[in-house]
Amino acid sequence: MATDRPGRPVEDLLEGLIVSHLGQGLAVEGVDGTIILCHSRRQLGPVAVGDRVLWSKQEDQGRVEQLLPRHSLLTRPGHGGRIRPVAANLDQVAVVVAPEPDPDWLLVDQYAAAAEHRSLAVIIVINKVDRLRQRAGIEDTLETFRNIGYPCHLVSAKTGEGLDELKSSLKGRLSILSGQSGVGKSSLTNTLLPGKNLKTRELSEKAGLGRHTTTSAMLYHLPDGGSLIDSPGVAVFGLAEMTAQDLAQGYREFRPFLQHCQFNDCRHLKDKGCALKEAVTEGSIDGARYDRFVKLLGKMHLI
Ligand SMILES: Nc1nc2c(ncn2[C@@H]2O[C@H](COP(=O)(O)OP(=O)(O)OP(=O)(O)O)[C@@H](O)[C@H]2O)c(=O)[nH]1
Ligand SMILES: [Mg+2]
Numbered sequence: 471m472a473t474d475r476p477g478r479p480v481e482d483l484l485e486g487l488i489v490s491h492l493g494q495g496l497a498v499e500g501v502d503g504t505i506i507l508c509h510s511r512r513q514l515g516p517v518a519v520g521d522r523v524l525w526s527k528q529e530d531q532g533r534v535e536q537l538l539p540r541h542s543l544l545t546r547p548g549h550g551g552r553i554r555p556v557a558a559n560l561d562q563v564a565v566v567v568a569p570e571p572d573p574d575w576l577l578v579d580q581y582a583a584a585a586e587h588r589s590l591a592v593i594i595v596i597n598k599v600d601r602l603r604q605r606a607g608i609e610d611t612l613e614t615f616r617n618i619g620y621p622c623h624l625v626s627a628k629t630g631e632g633l634d635e636l637k638s639s640l641k642g643r644l645s646i647l648s649g650q651s652g653v654g655k656s657s658l659t660n661t662l663l664p665g666k667n668l669k670t671r672e673l674s675e676k677a678g679l680g681r682h683t684t685t686s687a688m689l690y691h692l693p694d695g696g697s698l699i700d701s702p703g704v705a706v707f708g709l710a711e712m713t714a715q716d717l718a719q720g721y722r723e724f725r726p727f728l729q730h731c732q733f734n735d736c737r738h739l740k741d742k743g744c745a746l747k748e749a750v751t752e753g754s755i756d757g758a759r760y761d762r763f764v765k766l767l768g769k770m771h772l773i
């Protein structure tokens with residue numbers, strides 16, 4: 471129990487965790503594990519899944535009264551140039567790719583760079599290995615990611631292959647599953663959390679949402695400790711608040727070279743004496759990663 475600001479009637483404030491941000495309100499998990507649909511005070515500002523809050527009981531719903539301090543926040547661009555929160559208090563971003571739909575490595579880099587910018591750990595999850603006919607093609611790219619220090623897990627939500635290893639990577643942390651629509655983020659969540667279907671349906675019904683597509687991020691507690699956020703495929707986060715320098719830093723293997731360029735304001739494109747380009751020529755930096763870096767700069771309208 472806690473008290474609100476002085477001057478207002480004293481209310482019972484309860485601790486809670488935002489487990490989903492639905493169209494109509496916030497799903498807040500109380501300390502006893504029950505989920506209450508809440509609305510939030512307008513002056514609270516953006517609230518995200520993963521946020522810890524203080525809330526009060528109203529008639530048949532609750533009201534989020536206060537946001538507790540967060541240690542991280544991932545954002546994405548919203549309508550009208552506004553920044554929207556994706557998830558708070560994350561430790562790790564798990565980027566999911568699959569043989570189908572075709573892997574979009576530019577998107578993988580984008581998620582990884584945004585995570586790096588927020589100092590979050592990154593793991594790469596290749597789902598649907600049961601469908602992986604040309605494993606070699608994907609393996610080559612994975613080798614690059616392994617070399618720069620990202621753990622890569624080959625799994626199948628369908629057959630259960632590789633899931634034990636993935637579980638140990640997720641243990642004790644708050645991770646978000648992100649990636650293109652259809653790669654199997656929700657299927658993986660289902661497999662990792664046997665009770666998940668029920669909760670989703672219950673919540674979706676309460677909020678009047680359909681139950682087949684992932685429309686909003688949802689947080690679940692893992693049986694072995696730690697939590698997992700299943701997010702919709704459209705939640706491409708991160709680049710909005712990043713500069714060209716931030717993006718270069720977000721390619722973690724570029725970092726040792728960045729201070730060795732001839733000019734302080736080197737853009738690492740056609741600049742003279744660019745240490746990064748030299749490293750690409752020498753083969754110490756993967757050319758495909760560098761090419762995607764340049765593409766992302768373009769996508770961010772930074773070149
Ligand atoms: N063969 C195979 N199919 C899978 C596997 N995992 C998921 N699928 C299928 O892939 C399709 C998409 O799976 P979802 O879990 O809905 O994908 P998602 O990433 O949550 O998609 P969004 O919510 O739209 O972002 C479904 O038809 C699943 O049955 C797998 O390991 N193997
Ligand atoms: Mg989904």
Ligand SMILES: [Zn+2]
Binds near residue numbers: 731736743747
């Ligand atoms: Zn340079």
